[in-house]
Amino acid sequence: DVQLVESGGGSVQTGGSLRLSCATSPNPGSRYCLGWIRQVPGKEREGVAAINTTGVATYYSGSVKGRFTISQDTAKNTVYLQMNNLKPEDTAMYYCATGHTHPIAGTCVPSGDWGQGTQVTVS
Numbered sequence: 001d002v003q004l005v006e007s008g009g010g011s012v013q014t015g016g017s018l019r020l021s022c023a024t025s026p027n028p029g030s031r032y033c034l035g036w037i038r039q040v041p042g043k044e045r046e047g048v049a050a051i052n053t054t055g056v057a058t059y060y061s062g063s064v065k066g067r068f069t070i071s072q073d074t075a076k077n078t079v080y081l082q083m084n085n086l087k088p089e090d091t092a093m094y095y096c097a098t099g100h101t102h103p104i105a106g107t108c109v110p111s112g113d114w115g116q117g118t119q120v121t122v123s
Contacts (some may be wrong), residue, residue, distance in 0.1 A: 001112075001113060002024055002025070002026065002028045002032075002098055002113040003024070003025045003113075004022055004023070004024050004096050004097070004098070004113055004114060004115035005022070005023045005025075005115055005116070006020060006021065006022050006094065006095065006096055006115040006116065006117060006118040007020070007021045007023075007118055008020040008021050008118060009094060009118030009119045009120045010119075010120070010121070011121040011122075011123065012086055012120075012121070012122055012123075013122070013123060014086065014087060014088060014122055014123070015085055015086065016086050016122070017082070017083060017084045017085075017086065018083045018086065018120060019080055019081070019082050019083070020036070020080065020081040020083065020094055020096075020118060020120075021078055021079075021080055022034065022036070022078060022079045022080075022081075022096030022115060023076070023077060023078045024077045024078070024079070024098070025077065026077070027074075027077045028098045028113070029053075031053065031100075032053060032098045032099065032100065032111070033050055033051060033052045033053060033058065033098070033099055033100060033101045033108035034050070034051055034072070034079045034096060034097070034098055034099075034108060035047055035048075035049065035050040035051075035059075035096065035097055035099060035107065035108030035109075035110065036048040036049045036050070036070065036079075036081045036094060036095070036096055037094070037095045037096075037097060037110070038090075038092035038093065038094045038095070038120075039092055039093050039095070040091070040092045040093075046061060046063075046092075047059065047061060047107045047108070048060070048061050048064055048068065048081070048094070049061070049064065049068055049069075049070040049081060050070065050101065050106060050107050050108035051070045051071070051072055051079060051108070052101050052108075055071075055072050055074070057069070057070045057071075058101055058106035058107075058108070059105065059106040059107045059108070063089070064083075064090070067083065067084050067085045067086075068081060068082065068083050068084070069081070069082040069084075070082075079096060081094070083120070086120075086122045087122060088122050088123060089122075090120060090122050091120060091121050091122050091123075092119075092120060093117040093118070093119050093120075094117060094118050094119075094120055095114055095115055095116075095117045096114070096115045097110035097111075097113060097114045097115070098110070098111060098112070098113040099111040099112075
C-alpha cells in the first residue's frame with residue numbers, strides 16, 4: 001500500500017491562494033497517476049485535477065481550470081495543487097488518491113490508496 005498525507009489546507013478569503021501537498025510513501029511507481037478529489041458533505045465527490053506518471057497534468061475540472069495547477073516533485077515524492085483566486089464554492093475537504101488514468105477523460109480513477117484529507121475553507 002501507498003501512504004498519502006495531505007497538508008496545506010486552511011481558511012482563506014475569496015481571491016486568496018493555498019498550496020496543497022500530497023506526500024506519498026513509498027513512491028507509487030510508474031503505473032499510477034495521482035488525483036486531487038474534493039468533497040462537500042451531502043454532495044458527490046468531484047475530481048479536481050490529475051497528473052500522470054510522467055508529470056503531465058491530464059485533467060482539470062471545468063470549475064477550477066485556469067485557477068488551479070497540479071504539479072509534482074519526484075525527488076520529494078510529492079504532488080502539489082496550487083489553488084489561486086479561490087472562491088467560496090471551492091470550500092471542501094480535499095483528498096489525494098492514486099489510481100489509473102482514464103484513457104478518454106484523463107481523470108485519475110482512484111484504485112485504493114487515499115489520504116486523510118485536508119480542509120479548505122474560503123469565505
